[in-house]
């Protein structure tokens with residue numbers, strides 16, 4: 001099994017290259033005959049074209065793309081056409097409101113000492129295969145995407161060709177230090193940078209200045225899943241089933257890398273440009289090869305009995321959370337929520353006090369019950385989740401079941 005260090009080294013070879021693609025084979029003339037001009041209205045197609053390379057276009061290619069070589073090849077293949085081809089219209093990234101500069105005047109302080117060392121995050125100076133150094137000036141900044149606890153997130157485009165579209169997230173170092181989460185942030189960044197999966201938000205790189213850390217993230221074109229859930233109240237079983245299939249696929253990948261997420265909930269999920277689910281937050285995840293952990297973390301509603309009872313836990317905490325997520329998608333609220341307070345929720349979790357509304361189909365009910373088992377060992381394995389009738393029933397024809405096998 002590859003260690004995180006090995007994976008980091010493999011992946012560091014893949015960070016976005018600033019070089020324009022000049023090595024396209026001489027088939028350009030032939031291929032350009034068949035070239036379709038993307039219509040201006042098909043935003044997702046156009047946006048896909050400028051999205052920074054994701055070496056995993058579908059879960060089918062997951063196995064194939066395990067090596068650095070094939071990853072690099074895929075990244076190459078997903079680049080926009082060479083300069084000899086007619087130029088595509090650039091994707092509109094929206095209007096910048098000057099937020100990074102305005103905020104930098106008023107927010108955050110310089111960080112010194114050990115904390116400054118801990119937060120001197122710059123992927124360009126990684127010991128193995130250093131990549132190019134990035135600065136804020138390398139990007140055209142577009143519309144604001146949102147505000148997080150430690151800073152803002154903007155849609156950006158690399159100034160140099162091939163003009164990749166990314167989300168740039170700013171974190172204020174002094175606020176990280178104040179919240180005493182230097183180690184957690186470092187861990188989140190280290191974990192996320194080593195992951196490559198279609199349902200895990202990519203972190204392409206990072207850089208820092210005296211006051212801030214900038215994360216170069218995959219742009220999740222359809223935003224937060226939580227917003228959708230709030231808008232619709234709940235999802236249809238078809239939509240829920242497809243999301244749970246994607247989640248199970250992503251969690252199998254994370255567990256194969258010995259990463260336990262530990263904070264699965266709608267607020268931590270984003271949607272890609274084609275509406276596909278992306279796990280976007282690794283704040284509570286832990287890299288624990290063969291290690292059982294005891295830290296209480298995550299949101300109470302999604303915590304399993306072994307965590308609320310302070311017992312040691314394993315990757316099976318994510319199986320439980322998947323059961324809670326399935327329930328919340330279909331019913332609109334988590335199963336053990338008790339509005340009278342944390343204590344009541346805690347007790348309901350420990351008793352597995354599960355009441356499934358009658359509107360839920362028998363197949364969905366079966367899956368939820370099999371995941372929400374008190375004994376972690378009795379929870380349905382993720383490979384079985386992906387073969388469950390409720391998942392198979394709604395899986396679209398084009399979608400591969402290869403990684404479910």
Ligand code: AMP
Pocket residue numbers: 145146147148149150151153167169201217218219220221223224270
């Ligand atoms: P966060 O600091 O991660 O909570 O991000 C704040 C907000 O920015 C989120 O609630 C999202 O609406 C938005 N956002 C964060 N990351 C991305 C991304 N990669 N793509 C699109 N929107 C994002």
